Amino acid sequence: MKNLSSELLRFTTAGSVDDGKSTLIGRLLYDSKSIFEDQYEAVKSASERRGEEGVNLALLTDGLRAEREQGITIDVAYRYFATPKRKFIIADTPGHTQYTRNMVTGASTANVALVLVDARQGVVEQTRRHAIIASLLQIPHLVVCINKMDLVDYSQEKYEEIRAEFEQFASKLDVHDITFIPISALNGDNVVDRSQNTGWYEGATLLYYLEHVHIGSDHNFIYARFPVQYVIRPYNDEFHDYRGYAGRVAGGVLKKGDKVMLLPSGFSSTIEKIDTADGEIEEAFPPLAVTILLKDDLDLSRGDMIVRENNHPTVSQDIELMICWFHERPMQLHGKYEIRHTTQSVRCIVQDIQYKMDVNTLHRNQEDKMLKMNDIARISIRTTKPLFVDAYRKNRTTGSVILIDEGTNETVAAGMVI
Amino acid sequence: MNYRLNHLRELESESIFILREVAAQFDNPVLLFSGGKDSILVSYLAKKAFYPARMPFPLLHIDTGHNFTETIDYRDRWVKDIGARLLIGSVQEAIDRGLVTEEKGYNASRNFLQTAVLLEALEKGKFDAAIGGARRDEEKARAKERFFSHRDEFGQWDPKNQRPELWNLFNGRKHFGEHFRVFPISNWTELDVWQYLAQEHVPLPGLYFAHRRKVFFRDGILMADSEFIPKRPEEKVAEMTVRCRTIGDVTCTGVWESIAATIEDIIEEVAASRKTERGGRTDDKRSETAMEDRKKDGYF
Known part of the structure; x- marks a missing residue:
């Protein structure tokens, strides 16, 4: 069966109104064959009706009536595509000043932030704002796509200049992993396929980067945290005394037999069982949704937290x-x-x-x-x-x-x- | 030990989290069940989320009366299998007492009448959260939908004024008379759904698998022949081997030629497909923003 073992990567895109963000997403979807014929046909005929030259890939992502009318992206839109390596969720957020809130929303769950820079403009106010938000929201990886390289004759000098400018600014930020890629979203250079026009560039294409960036350490596996979400009490004969604390592991690894501390009471107990509908499991880690049963008969409820004795929030x-x-x-x-x-x-x-x-x-x-x-x-x-x-x-x-x-x-x- | 989840487990865990959040934040939720694969998936995940207890909300089927007969047989068996309680809102009954008026003509469909019947059922049952199987990859207006989607007292959606949704923090606060629509499988794609249903060996309606059926072409879409669809004189019925990619009511669900007889065949077909599943839905084709317009009024 196709890619059953693939990982999920969430990334967010941000860009100014005209730096080609929607076109880039359209390009990623189109070149990775994630756009269907009928979607493409609908966009093509919509472009023609609007009197635009060529197929406007941006129309793939601009879904709401008001957005189509004004030609801008208003809200966070979620897009999906998959390659044999990974499944991707894109939070596509609008770039204009008044929509910082959408950018923050899209960034909150992302593993990777994709920042677009127009090669002709270099680092502008919006670029800085996107990078600052990515850093505030602690997105683990940042990719700076220097776009519209076709309009600066694929100049290495221009690319290096923008890269140096961005790096200097980013040294003040709390970001640790930055990658730069010269692209042309319009022509597809270095998006999915390696460009013939940027012989001097030795790095990965954007899609290759997204498929391979290490996200295994993006969760915290050290501090055990289990917020109780819901108490499961079946009240039937088979599970008469069952009292399970359902929730999603928010950090660390919880194992059967672990000594745990309960908050806010401060009481101690031991994990008797970690249950799921598919049967008992030995250990639970983020972001698994499980049900924890404790040895002692204590009264936990929603909002309480199960943590380790020697490491608590x-x-x-x-x-x-x-x-x-x-x-x-x-x-x-x-x-x-x-x-x-x-x-x-x-x-x-x-x-x-x-x-x-x-x-x-x-x-x-x-x-x-x-x-x-x-x-x-x-x-x-x-x-x-x-x-x-x-x-x-x-x-x-x-x-x-x-x-x-x-x-x-x-x-x-x-x-x-x- | 490698602490990684594959994408299906991660999606499952996210959906279970959302379903439990609904049970925790709302007084009287209900799960909208159509008999299609997406609502089968949501109800299956709901069973898992509250195991070993029963799911703490009933299923609600808005029945247009124009069903594939297989859908109703499957529904009744499935509800028993997962130990759920089923409520039915009948469009026929709403037509009979004058709440809604039947459309006329060749393209008449009761699809649009479902909205009024659904809103009435939610109001009558005093339901404050309606869980649905919509996915963001289905349609461009749905791509902007939240997990917890607020509806005003008229059941309407305001796409330009949605509550921001961050991390795993969901805001289900509402005023009296308002309700929420909740979409636990927002992040699943069609292929994810099939892969997961196969992995979990979930029994599915026969309509999804290739079978012989009397069909005819209308506006480029292959439709199942049914007593509920009046045919134009030039529309000729023929028997073909087809399957459904989505299941709605007979009048708006296209079928397509396929020899996919097993769920593995379907996965192959979906993975290689160049057309979206809603490509066969005549209800989406009425205008460029048909889905957004219906959603604003309170559609699923």
């Missing part, structure tokens, strides 16, 4: 966050919000706004306390009950939160624990 009501504000209504200093963290849901109050960060320059502004849509800031909050948190840098699952406005029920911010 910070248990605190005072939490420092980097947040991205999502809503038109500005954040209220001393305002109260619902906060969601793993499977916990409590209330919090915003105690302080330390500084706002300029996503184009990394400049910290300590005077401006007005947090508007798409702003990024460092804040302090106090919660009504303790949360069990890790630094986002250590664990993206136990280090992330969202804030909800209790009046409108809207998700108003995403936060990362410092």
